[in-house]
Amino acid sequence: MVGAPRPRSYFLGLLPLPERQEVTRALRTETVGGLVLLVAAVVALIWANSPIADSYERIRDFHFGIPDLGLDLSVGHWTADGLLTVFFLVAGxxxxxxxxxxxxxxxxxxxxPVVAALCGMAVPAAVYVATAGSGGGSLSGWAVPMATDIAFALAVLAVLSTHLPAALRAFLLTLAVVDDLGAILVIAVFFTDDLNLFALAGAFAGLVVFYLLQRMRVTGWWWYVPLGITTWALMYNGGVHATVAGVAMGLILRATRDKGEKESPGERTGHLLHPLSAGIAVPLFALFAAGVGVSASALREVFTSAELLGVVLGLVLGKTVGVFGGTYLAVRFTRARLNPDLAWADVFALAVLAGIGFTVALLIGDLSFSGATQIEHVKAAVLVGSLTSALLAAVLLRRRNRVYRVLYEKETVDADADGIPDIYQQDAGESTAVDERQDRAAG
Structure with missing residues (x-):
């Protein structure tokens, strides 16, 4: 007896309802946070280029903290090492x-998504190395164009008022999540210096205790908040970027629900911290990281310096080629088929949008280079690259918005007002007919 052929999976097809609901909830918060992020970046640029620019620098460089604990940091560093830890905790x-x-x-x-994300990290790094290396520049910024800023990308979609289907948005979110993991691994491995093994051992012990508390189903913020802050401080003093502690704790939090639980610890913590991360932590980081001087000479430097041009091309060209090429090759060599309602042009537009690398790119740029002037120029290159990707993606996505609107409405219509979109309530015969039509369309 001949076995039945394995069913084809459809890339960017209809998401399962629980996954769609979770993605919708997460992206709603990210979109609002992205709009706040855009406002913060614009305010920073205006402030840093205004007659009161010196006040911006004074506030950004103002130090406070607890010197005896090694935590006497500037406002800029508190936002990068402290507030961004919340962002990476949510990412974890x-x-x-x-x-x-x-x-x-x-x-x-x-x-x-993993192949697309890995290619979307490797190709920008290769573009940077090729550009900077051929121009005799420093290769230390190879990691700057690697990561996608999901909040900024979603803010662009919100400004455009596009109606991307849930699957396209979920793909972008998954890309960004894998990107964030790649970025934090790069930071942990390549941007550590003056290691304090005693402090690192203490941070590791804190993570072990965190894990044991989760295993023993211990609840109560009074356990986790002091432990988390202590682990973060030890990680910082250990010479490893403190945001690594955030990702580690996020990965340790339990993601499955026990019997009788409405939410897992990860879900509860994510729902609590997501608004704080997207609405406060990331915008404040942007406020004190994006304030760079914009002048004709600075812009000329972006397009004439090998390192800075490498950052711009890595974001605009490298991300596009990496994400699109990786996706195409993965589909080509698996049984997956592109959703016949969409086209490869849609994947290409999403790949261009992935070139927005604002938050993590600014963070890695600050870690990769030394000297205030050089860091300011790298930040300018990140802004130019991200803005260019945003504008190109806007043009490509708007051209297809009519298609997206039809798909979006088909996914969201709820004629019987039962809270479940009608597309998820098709009978088996209709679902089979739809699958057969999609098989014929996929060839």
């Missing part, structure tokens, strides 16, 4: 959810 929670119950839980569903 999202990654854990993806690995346990989301798109990354099985090899079949993880292959496409």
């Amino acid at each position: 929670i999202e990654l854990k959810r993806e690995l346990v119950v989301g798109e990354l839980r099985t090899p079949a569903t993880a292959t496409l």
Whole structure:
């Protein structure tokens, strides 16, 4: 007896309802946070180029903290090392959810976004190295154009008022989550110096205690908040970027629900911290990181310096080629087929949008270079590259918005007002007919 052929999976097809609901909830918060992020970046640029620019520098460089604990930091460093830890904690929670119950839980569903994300990190780094190396520049900024800023990208979509189907948005979110993991690994491995092994051992012990508390189902913020802050401080004093502690704790938090639980610890923490991360932590980081002087000479430097041009091309060209090429190759060599309602032009537009590398790119740029002037120029290159990607993606996405609107409305219509979109309530015969039509369309 001949076995039945394996069913084809459809890349960017209809998401399962629970996954769609979770993605919608997460992206709603990210979109609002992205709009706040845009405002913060614009305010920073205006402030840093205004007659009162010296006040911006005074506030950014103002130091406070507890010197005896090695925590006497400037406002700029508190936002980068402190507030961004909340951002990476949320990123760790999202990654854990993806690995346990989301798109990354099985090899079949993880292959496409992981390959696309890895290529989307490797190709920009290669473009930077080729550009900077051929021009005799420093190769130390190779990691700057690697990561996608999901909040900034979603803010662009919100400003454009596009109606991207949930699958396209989920793919972008998964790319960004894997990107964040890659970025934090790069920071942990390549941007550590003057290691304090005693402090690092203490941070590791704190993470072990954090894990044991989760295993023993201990609840109560009074356990986790002091432990988390202590672990963060030890990680910072250990010479490893403190945001690593955030990702580690996010990955440790349990993502599955016990019997009788309405939310897992990861879900509860994510719901609590997501607004803080997207609405306060990241915008404040942007406020004190994006304030660079914009002048004709600075812009000329961006396009004439090998390192800075490498950052711009890495974001605009490298991200596009990496994400699109990786996605195409993954589909080409698996049984996945592109959703026949979409086209490769849609994937290309999403790949261009992934070139927005604002938050993490600014952070890595600050770690990669030394000297205030050089860091300011790198930040300018990140802004130019991200803005260019945003404008190109806007043009490409607006051209297809009519298609997206039709798909979006088909996914969201709820004629019987039961809270479940009608597309998820098709009978088996209709669903089979739809699958057969999609098979014929896919060839």
